[in-house]
Amino acid sequence: xxxxxxxxxxxxxxxxxxxxxxxxxxxxxxxxxxxxxxxxxxxxxxxxxxxxxxxxxxxxxxxxxxxxxxxxxxxxxxxxxxxxxxxxxxxxxxxxxxxxxxxxxxxxxxxxxxxxxxxxxxxxxxxxxxxxxxxxxxxxxxxxxxxxxxxxxxxxxxxxxxxxxxxxxxxxxxxxxxxxxxxxxxxxxxxxxxxxxxxxxxxxxxxxxxxxxxxxxxxxxxxxxxxxxxxxxxxxxxxxxxxxxxxxxxxxxxxxxxxxxxxxxxxxxxxxxxxxxxxxxxxxxxxxxxxxxxxxxxxxxxxxxxxxxxxxxxxxxxxxxxxxxxxxxxxxxxxxxxxxxxxxxxxxxxxxxxxxxxxxxxxxxxxxxxxxx
Amino acid sequence: xxxxxxxxxxxxxxxxxxxxxxxxxxxxxxxxxxxxxxxxxxxxxxxxxxxxxxxxxxxxxxxxxxxxxxxxxxxxxxxxxxxxxxxxxxxxxxxxxxxxxxxxxxxxxxxxxxxxxxxxxxxxxxxxxxxxxxxxxxxxxxxxxxxxxxxxxxxxxxxxxxxxxxxxxxxxxxxxxxxxxxxxxxxxxxxxxxxxxxxxxxxxxxxxxxxxxxxxxxxxxxxxxxxxxxxxxxxxxxxxxxxxxxxxxxxxxxxxxxxxxxxxxxxxxxxxxxxxxxxxxxxxxxxxxxxxxxxxxxxxxxxxxxxxxxxxxxxxxxxxxxxxxxxxxxxxxxxxxxxxxxxxxxxxxxxxxxxxxxxxxxxxxxxxxxxxx
Numbered sequence: 001x002x003x004x005x006x007x008x009x010x011x012x013x014x015x016x017x018x019x020x021x022x023x024x025x026x027x028x029x030x031x032x033x034x035x036x037x038x039x040x041x042x043x044x045x046x047x048x049x050x051x052x053x054x055x056x057x058x059x060x061x062x063x064x065x066x067x068x069x070x071x072x073x074x075x076x077x078x079x080x081x082x083x084x085x086x087x088x089x090x091x092x093x094x095x096x097x098x099x100x101x102x103x104x105x106x107x108x109x110x111x112x113x114x115x116x117x118x119x120x121x122x123x124x125x126x127x128x129x130x131x132x133x134x135x136x137x138x139x140x141x142x143x144x145x146x147x148x149x150x151x152x153x154x155x156x157x158x159x160x161x162x163x164x165x166x167x168x169x170x171x172x173x174x175x176x177x178x179x180x181x182x183x184x185x186x187x188x189x190x191x192x193x194x195x196x197x198x199x200x201x202x203x204x205x206x207x208x209x210x211x212x213x214x215x216x217x218x219x220x221x222x223x224x225x226x227x228x229x230x231x232x233x234x235x236x237x238x239x240x241x242x243x244x245x246x247x248x249x250x251x252x253x254x255x256x257x258x259x260x261x262x263x264x265x266x267x268x269x270x271x272x273x274x275x276x277x278x279x280x281x282x283x284x285x286x287x288x289x290x291x292x293x294x295x296x297x298x299x300x301x302x303x304x305x306x307x308x309x310x311x312x313x314x315x316x317x318x319x320x321x322x323x324x325x326x327x328x329x330x331x332x333x334x335x336x337x338x339x340x341x342x343x344x345x346x347x348x349x350x351x352x353x354x355x356x357x358x359x360x361x362x363x364x365x366x367x368x369x370x371x372x373x
Numbered sequence: 374x375x376x377x378x379x380x381x382x383x384x385x386x387x388x389x390x391x392x393x394x395x396x397x398x399x400x401x402x403x404x405x406x407x408x409x410x411x412x413x414x415x416x417x418x419x420x421x422x423x424x425x426x427x428x429x430x431x432x433x434x435x436x437x438x439x440x441x442x443x444x445x446x447x448x449x450x451x452x453x454x455x456x457x458x459x460x461x462x463x464x465x466x467x468x469x470x471x472x473x474x475x476x477x478x479x480x481x482x483x484x485x486x487x488x489x490x491x492x493x494x495x496x497x498x499x500x501x502x503x504x505x506x507x508x509x510x511x512x513x514x515x516x517x518x519x520x521x522x523x524x525x526x527x528x529x530x531x532x533x534x535x536x537x538x539x540x541x542x543x544x545x546x547x548x549x550x551x552x553x554x555x556x557x558x559x560x561x562x563x564x565x566x567x568x569x570x571x572x573x574x575x576x577x578x579x580x581x582x583x584x585x586x587x588x589x590x591x592x593x594x595x596x597x598x599x600x601x602x603x604x605x606x607x608x609x610x611x612x613x614x615x616x617x618x619x620x621x622x623x624x625x626x627x628x629x630x631x632x633x634x635x636x637x638x639x640x641x642x643x644x645x646x647x648x649x650x651x652x653x654x655x656x657x658x659x660x661x662x663x664x665x666x667x668x669x670x671x672x673x674x675x676x677x678x679x680x681x682x683x684x685x686x687x688x689x690x691x692x693x694x695x696x697x698x699x700x701x702x703x704x705x706x707x708x709x710x711x712x713x714x715x716x717x718x719x720x721x722x723x724x725x726x727x728x729x730x731x732x733x734x735x736x737x738x739x740x741x742x743x744x745x746x
Contacts, residue, residue: 160537161547166530173554174534181550 012214017109023317024286025106025132026068038117045116053195066185088189105132130203137168144201227312298330385587390482396690397659398479398505399441411490418489426568439558461562478505503576510541517574524563600685671703
């Protein structure tokens with residue numbers, strides 16, 4: 001079983017979580033600092049395998065909800081996390097047997113670990129999407145039968161709101177409004193489920209995967225002097241999934257806009273030696289579509305990640321600025337996300353794109369630029 | 374004890390509630406229709422006196438929260454009201470002994486009567502402000518020691534949200550956001566209190582007062598041919614409170630604007646025979662200040678009501694249009710609202726006015742135009 005017991009493990013896992021965040025999900029850095037501090041004080045998070053859960057174990061997601069720009073600045077409060085757990089147990093009328101990440105991509109990878117470290121409740125090696133998604137109804141939990149509500153929202157001031165919505169689309173609207181009134185960041189106890197439901201509705205092994213990604217990048221960097229080879233070897237070695245470098249170049253234009261509560265944006269890259277070779281990435285909280293000279297190269301729910309060209313450090317969308325040298329990675333989504341029932345809820349059209357999903361491996365492969373250097 | 378047992382009683386009470394709404398609070402018409410229909414079917418609301426409540430009786434407000442423009446269009450659902458009561462009793466873990474209006478001014482005067490008619494739970498002859506106010510923390514409940522939360526919000530679709538806020542100002546922000554996400558209208562079970570607290574924190578006898586106002590207008594109209602004399606006699610005959618006609622004229626300009634979730638507006642009247650004699654009323658959901666040729670004539674928390682010049686039918690702010698012939702009534706607020714602790718929460722400055730409260734009776738009296746015709 002995977003363990004996240006050292007500060008190095010936490011750093012590696014968080015690095016992998018940024019890659020899986022596909023530009024969004026919020027930077028896990030503040031939560032990572034909290035967990036590293038706990039480990040230094042001897043309070044180590046526990047991780048359990050999905051198969052170790054009893055069928056009727058009570059499993060709950062602990063997730064930050066809000067604006068990534070606020071999540072990245074708000075320190076994690078031990079008091080709030082413990083109070084949330086206590087209030088959630090009173091609200092659901094059950095002891096929580098395990099925690100689970102709602103989405104492994106970004107900040108919500110670390111919050112369950114943070115609560116685990118201070119409470120002793122273990123975290124399941126799984127999550128609700130295998131990447132980051134912007135809305136509650138887009139998780140595999142929701143798609144495959146676990147409702148987000150009844151859920152509980154709490155802010156650091158001590159305000160507590162519970163939501164019992166008729167469906168997860170409505171839950172999303174209600175929670176979003178509440179969190180905005182709470183100052184654009186709150187913690188939620190959400191997606192109550194059983195151990196059996198974890199095995200049916202979660203994307204399994206994603207905490208291990210985030211750790212593995214982070215380790216591959218670090219070890220490739222330290223031992224090989226080329227983090228990309230080891231990263232690609234790691235990603236291509238699992239479950240028939242495909243990873244490829246889509247483009248290698250520099251950021252020549254970035255447009256960011258906050259509209260209707262979303263982070264919209266467009267990033268344009270150009271080849272380092274050929275100005276007219278262009279690559280664009282559209283942002284809608286996450287990276288939703290990458291195009292090489294206009295032709296789609298990867299689209300949601302497949303993952304698009306932007307990595308520093310030398311260190312392979314994954315970058316969130318809000319970190320991108322003019323002049324950065326980066327490589328763009330395409331990574332096929334977990335098979336659960338590519339099924340028709342998933343694509344109905346998180347396919348390209350749900351993000352405002354006028355196209356149906358085409359898997360990364362069926363799109364025209366980008367030139368193997370990664371190998372050219 | 375007052376009773377509201379006939380459709381005529383309901384109509385009279387609702388007419389009085391519009392006057393006490395001081396331009397806001399939402400038109401009670403839709404709720405009034407519901408209660409009249411219940412009475413025709415033999416389901417009569419029950420009213421109890423505050424002094425009849427046991428000290429530890431459990432009393433709850435049932436209030437519509439939302440945009441007056443939506444409240445006035447949304448039919449009252451028997452199913453929603455009964456479900457709200459059932460869920461509230463489960464949530465608080467107590468049987469509800471009596472209902473109470475959160476504000477007698479406007480639509481929230483009738484919703485407790487509507488639920489009383491279909492559930493048999495009586496309504497206390499009292500409310501939380503004696504007029505209408507735009508925010509949860511501005512009620513006498515809140516000012517004198519009853520918290521708005523924990524409260525429960527429900528929409529007709531069946532979504533249920535509970536709020537437990539650190540204070541009523543925050544509760545207001547949270548509830549407002551939730552209601553907006555619910556489609557700008559929801560029912561709340563709110564301000565849980567004891568019978569003893571009703572007697573300490575409520576404005577007493579206001580259901581009787583609304584009924585008395587409505588009856589005075591109707592009887593004056595039908596029996597005297599002049600509804601204003603009987604209305605003024607009724608209003609001036611209670612508790613040392615003062616009512617006077619501030620202006621008699623026609624609406625020559627109306628500006629409405631929805632800004633920051635508020636209904637802002639300015640109504641300008643002119644004398645029927647003297648164009649240069651001007652009277653203005655500022656709207657911020659309710660009428661907040663009336664000025665005669667620039668000099669304050671009545672200000673919040675004292676009541677300003679606009680009545681049809683012939684029938685004395687009270688008009689809500691959104692009903693006002695160019696050319697209407699109206700009389701403007703000033704009515705001193707209940708003494709509870711004029712105490713320093715109340716003025717700190719609902720004095721003129723809280724509505725953005727740059728002045729301290731001056732009681733209606735200390736302001737320069739308007740010419741006795743009412744008597745001139």
